[in-house]
Amino acid sequence: MKRTIPLWLGLLAFALSPVLAQSPATPTAPKGPTGKVHGHITNPTGASMAAGTVTFVEVGLSNGPGLTAKTSEKASASVDANGDYTADVPPGTYTVLYRSPGTPQDKVTDRFDNVKVMVGQDMLQDFDMSRQAYIDKLTPEEKKQLEDLKKHNSEAMKANEVIKGLNADIKTTTQDFKDADAARATAVQTLGEKASKADLDAKETEIKTAKYTEVVTLMQKDTAAKPDATVLWAQLGQAQLGLKKYNDAETTFKKVLELETASKKPNPVTQGAANAGMGEIYARQGKVPEANAAYDAAAKVNPTGAAVYLKNEAVVFFQMNNGDAQVAAADQAIAIDPTQPLLYYLKGQGLIQKATFDAKTQRIVLPPGCAEAYQKYLELAPTGQYASDVQGILAQAGQKVATTYKAPKK
Numbered sequence: 001m002k003r004t005i006p007l008w009l010g011l012l013a014f015a016l017s018p019v020l021a022q023s024p025a026t027p028t029a030p031k032g033p034t035g036k037v038h039g040h041i042t043n044p045t046g047a048s049m050a051a052g053t054v055t056f057v058e059v060g061l062s063n064g065p066g067l068t069a070k071t072s073e074k075a076s077a078s079v080d081a082n083g084d085y086t087a088d089v090p091p092g093t094y095t096v097l098y099r100s101p102g103t104p105q106d107k108v109t110d111r112f113d114n115v116k117v118m119v120g121q122d123m124l125q126d127f128d129m130s131r132q133a134y135i136d137k138l139t140p141e142e143k144k145q146l147e148d149l150k151k152h153n154s155e156a157m158k159a160n161e162v163i164k165g166l167n168a169d170i171k172t173t174t175q176d177f178k179d180a181d182a183a184r185a186t187a188v189q190t191l192g193e194k195a196s197k198a199d200l201d202a203k204e205t206e207i208k209t210a211k212y213t214e215v216v217t218l219m220q221k222d223t224a225a226k227p228d229a230t231v232l233w234a235q236l237g238q239a240q241l242g243l244k245k246y247n248d249a250e251t252t253f254k255k256v257l258e259l260e261t262a263s264k265k266p267n268p269v270t271q272g273a274a275n276a277g278m279g280e281i282y283a284r285q286g287k288v289p290e291a292n293a294a295y296d297a298a299a300k301v302n303p304t305g306a307a308v309y310l311k312n313e314a315v316v317f318f319q320m321n322n323g324d325a326q327v328a329a330a331d332q333a334i335a336i337d338p339t340q341p342l343l344y345y346l347k348g349q350g351l352i353q354k355a356t357f358d359a360k361t362q363r364i365v366l367p368p369g370c371a372e373a374y375q376k377y378l379e380l381a382p383t384g385q386y387a388s389d390v391q392g393i394l395a396q397a398g399q400k401v402a403t404t405y406k407a408p409k410k
Contacts, residue, residue, distance in 0.1 A: 035118050036088055074094070093117075094117060110129050165222075186204075187203035215238070219239065230259045246285060275301065299332075307337040310333035323354070327346075351367050355397075365397065
């Protein structure tokens, strides 16, 4: 029975808006021999700019009759999403201007004077607006805004480092749950198909214990680092449940629901998993009414997972040998999704506990609904895992297998 939950934590957003206003200009392509200039644009917070225009204005050209500001701009280049630019520029001495998106043509965001370009040369000209000389020119209001941005970004970066670590742990624990689900197959692969049931059981338990213990260790650490993340608590509860630490798991699942109730954006999947987890705890402790209520709560809060929750409920009661509860849960699940063969098998297995034996006919007498459940199983899964067992039971009861299944032609 799978315990995995689709979980992930999102990174915090950085406030990387530049202090000054910004806007694009149309890049110009020069004619004749050129040199190449490239560079990177960094805003005052230390982050890369993702747009804007770098313009090369030739030094010594003044505006006059027939000579406009436009004609003095010899080259320009757009800044790409990484904050980089490359420009082909005619040889000469330039004032290099950077305008971020939104900056009027009569203003600039940053500039460098007396930049010399030579034919065939590839030179570097960065715009690092986090340099002190640039910061000193900001107004007091801009400096305060910048400090606020730096503080926010510093806090966000620290938080994101924590979240990256948590997501790495979630990736590990998600695989741990998958490995635990596959523990039986791994045991068979490790020991061989001829190994005794006792040895296979012991190996399966060993694998599951190791995997669930790792999840508990990681999630206890991570919930301490980010106690408001319900996904972490949900993983912790699932692992504690897998280790049969029912009291610990119940406390953890209640913590999940407490946090989800207080959340502005509660997650139905997480809430459903927590309620279903508590349902399994109660079912394994023989608390049938409490188990039913918890599973029903899971189905109500996350209707898309209702059939899975109720099927798991039937499986748990089957494992606990509680036929009546097993049948009730299977019926609920069938009402939601009547296409699942396992549900009919579980229902039949729950009902057959009330079968009697007719000494006269030497046949078992199936209780009402039992044969129908088995027949439906065979109809949906004529070659399924339990098909042989079901056919044997029906034969012992003198029931003819009524199925529309036809074996494929050889």
